[in-house]
Amino acid sequence: MSDMSVSALSNAQYDGSVQVADTGLRGMITLRGDLADKGLAKAVKAATGLGVPKQRQVLTKGSNGVAWMSPDELLIMVPYSAATQTAADLQLALSGQHALAANVSDARAVFRIAGAGCREVIAKLAPVDMASDKFAPGTIRRTRIAQIAAAFWMVDEETVELVCFRSVAQYAFDILVQAAKNGPVDFHLPKS
């Protein structure tokens, strides 16, 4: 696309004990099809260098990623500038089978929640058990945060990445900041 493209909140950032930041644009492709199909696995490998994730798994390598969204849906993450081409390549590679690759980059907003209390920020908003033995890095969870749909996963023990619809980006940022503001309640802090 053109260099006019900007992320929903233009890299807005909140710095507290937990940092909440709009990560900027990210290329995202929704891929629907038969996840057990070898052709699909090959196409995903060609697009990202990664395999097909298992149930609720998210795989990442550099700026590329593949996340399991449902039994017939994957989220492919690539650099923003590569998304249009990657979606076209995927669709071409899957021609002839019942599959769809759609570039949804401009429909999404991505946030990074970083800091020792990141588990608690999420736990305040989503009906998800964020205890470290229940939710580990490498797992994706599609759920809601307060009143909106969102998906998140942990990059490492102190970083969460969260995806939501671009149209509700401001709401998502505001509630994440609000949840981060009041500081930790020392419930899900990493064991030191």
Added chain:
Amino acid sequence: MLILECPYCGVSGEETEFHAGGEAHITRASVGDDDQAFETYLFMRKNPKGVHFERWQHAYGCGKWFHAARCTMTLEVFGTYSAQTFTPPKALLAEIAKKRSGFEFEGGAS
């Protein structure tokens, strides 16, 4: 508060993550059926105090529909299972029968 397990995600979620879709295993009236059959299909629903089979959608998750068996009185969830079936799995029915004496699956709307 119900805790349901989505059979597609394997996620145990609380009910705000899901959307209730009403009674399950309803027989659809079709072309050629009389008005009585359509009335039954459209309006007649069970309202039991006890075991109830329902459809649920994992609205904030994978988006898939599935079935759940629960007790309307105690809110105990007996189990969830795939949407691609006309009847509950036998193992689940046996388990419910063990917990609720005299329980028998009646199928669609009566």
